[in-house]
Amino acid sequence: MDAIEVIRAKRDHHELTDAQIDWVIDAYTRGEVADEQMSALAMAILLNGMNRREIAAWTQAMIRSGERMDWSALDRPTADKHSTGGVGDKITLPLAPLVAACGAFVPQLSGRGLGHTGGTLDKLESIPGWRASLSNDEMLDVLRTAGAVVCAAGSGLAPADKKLYALRDVTGTVESIPLIASSIMSKKIAEGTGALVLDVKVGSGAFMKTTETARELAETMVALGTDAGVRTVALLTAMDRPLGRAVGNALEVEESVEVLAGGGPADVVELTVRLAREMLEAAGVSGKDPAKALQDGSAMDAWRRMIAAQGGDPDALLPRAAETMTVEAPESGVLTRLDAYAVGLAAWRLGAGRARKEDPVSPGAGVMLHAKPGDLVRAGQPLLTLHADETARFARAIEALDGAYAVGPASRPQLPLVIDRITA
Numbered sequence: 251m252d253a254i255e256v257i258r259a260k261r262d263h264h265e266l267t268d269a270q271i272d273w274v275i276d277a278y279t280r281g282e283v284a285d286e287q288m289s290a291l292a293m294a295i296l297l298n299g300m301n302r303r304e305i306a307a308w309t310q311a312m313i314r315s316g317e318r319m320d321w322s323a324l325d326r327p328t329a330d331k332h333s334t335g336g337v338g339d340k341i342t343l344p345l346a347p348l349v350a351a352c353g354a355f356v357p358q359l360s361g362r363g364l365g366h367t368g369g370t371l372d373k374l375e376s377i378p379g380w381r382a383s384l385s386n387d388e389m390l391d392v393l394r395t396a397g398a399v400v401c402a403a404g405s406g407l408a409p410a411d412k413k414l415y416a417l418r419d420v421t422g423t424v425e426s427i428p429l430i431a432s433s434i435m436s437k438k439i440a441e442g443t444g445a446l447v448l449d450v451k452v453g454s455g456a457f458m459k460t461t462e463t464a465r466e467l468a469e470t471m472v473a474l475g476t477d478a479g480v481r482t483v484a485l486l487t488a489m490d491r492p493l494g495r496a497v498g499n500a501l502e503v504e505e506s507v508e509v510l511a512g513g514g515p516a517d518v519v520e521l522t523v524r525l526a527r528e529m530l531e532a533a534g535v536s537g538k539d540p541a542k543a544l545q546d547g548s549a550m551d552a553w554r555r556m557i558a559a560q561g562g563d564p565d566a567l568l569p570r571a572a573e574t575m576t577v578e579a580p581e582s583g584v585l586t587r588l589d590a591y592a593v594g595l596a597a598w599r600l601g602a603g604r605a606r607k608e609d610p611v612s613p614g615a616g617v618m619l620h621a622k623p624g625d626l627v628r629a630g631q632p633l634l635t636l637h638a639d640e641t642a643r644f645a646r647a648i649e650a651l652d653g654a655y656a657v658g659p660a661s662r663p664q665l666p667l668v669i670d671r672i673t674a
């Protein structure tokens with residue numbers, strides 16, 4: 251086989267055979283297929299698509315490029331959640347220990363943020379001492395101690411995806427549903443979880459801007475998980491406005507701890523409890539109600555064990571940015587709009603995110619929201635507080651927020667927090 255034959259086949263709208271897919275993924279991982287050939291193939295796939303069989307074969311080939319984790323030594327079912335990413339999406343932080351407190355093990359491999367959406371590892375790394383890199387044996391130890399572990403994926407997991415995702419990032423080929431679905435699911439299936447709940451975000455702050463494209467991505471991923479023997483469910487959830495009130499690494503850890511202490515913003519609590527119920531149901535674990543576990547301290551206990559088992563100090567003071575600036579409501583009325591993408595971009599410009607993979611993030615930087623769409627505001631009251639290490643960052647963040655919020659006489663309809671549920 252050769253790469254040109256495979257590229258031509260997809261360019262000319264033919265289905266790729268399983269043998270062609272297996273060969274091209276393996277040869278690309280070994281360096282036999284060149285980056286320029288793989289980028290031509292990725293572009294042909296972006297333009298001409300792949301059917302369900304091709305996507306399944308592509309996903310399985312990427313899984314086979316590396317190791318597959320195995321949790322059969324554990325005596326309880328495993329469940330995980332994956333979010334396609336959004337602004338203020340800190341749900342993994344309260345969710346993983348909450349599900350552990352309710353009786354399932356949560357082995358979660360997470361990523362760092364790129365662009366306007368934050369990364370779970372960046373958030374947790376704002377806790378002094380906390381370590382993202384664990385060996386497989388350390389992961390098992392943390393799971394046995396705390397019931398949940400959140401850490402970085404090792405280089406052995408789906409190496410074909412690692413190489414291909416970096417290539418797609420620089421060749422305009424990220425936005426392909428078959429490639430996104432196979433990329434996410436190859437890692438989640440290789441991670442070895444028995445049950446998986448996908449939180450597919452919809453709106454300006456998300457990858458998928460419309461419910462239709464989000465639904466197509468969710469259906470594709472649910473089919474891939476189910477075909478691979480993972481009990482998989484997806485929720486489509488709103489990302490037209492930020493989730494919760496905190497956007498930024500340490501700010502989001504603080505808000506997560508409030509949720510684990512039985513408080514926190516209503517939307518974060520609602521989504522955390524809903525996802526926990528979905529994970530427990532998919533894992534076949536019943537008995538404890540997640541809403542109660544947030545109130546009785548058991549989820550908080552699991553959080554403290556999880557953080558300490560990864561070297562973190564759950565009682566340590568979190569980093570704070572040196573400077574703050576307040577944005578005030580321009581008039582009195584109802585906040586009708588607070589755009590998720592603009593707030594994410596502002597937080598990124600304040601230092602909470604990175605432009606390149608190797609850039610550092612500022613743990614204290616970000617945006618705190620004092621009102622959410624639908625809330626009454628008075629002219630001059632604080633709407634947002636910007637946090638940054640240097641005052642020089644405020645001007646570009648304010649530019650990002652230009653036109654991002656509106657105050658009007660009456661509230662406007664917004665997407666429901668949970669838009670739909672997708673099953674196989």
Ligand code: URA
Nearest residue numbers: 415429430431433434
């Ligand atoms: N996240 C991934 O892991 N892969 C994609 O292709 C897009 C988002």
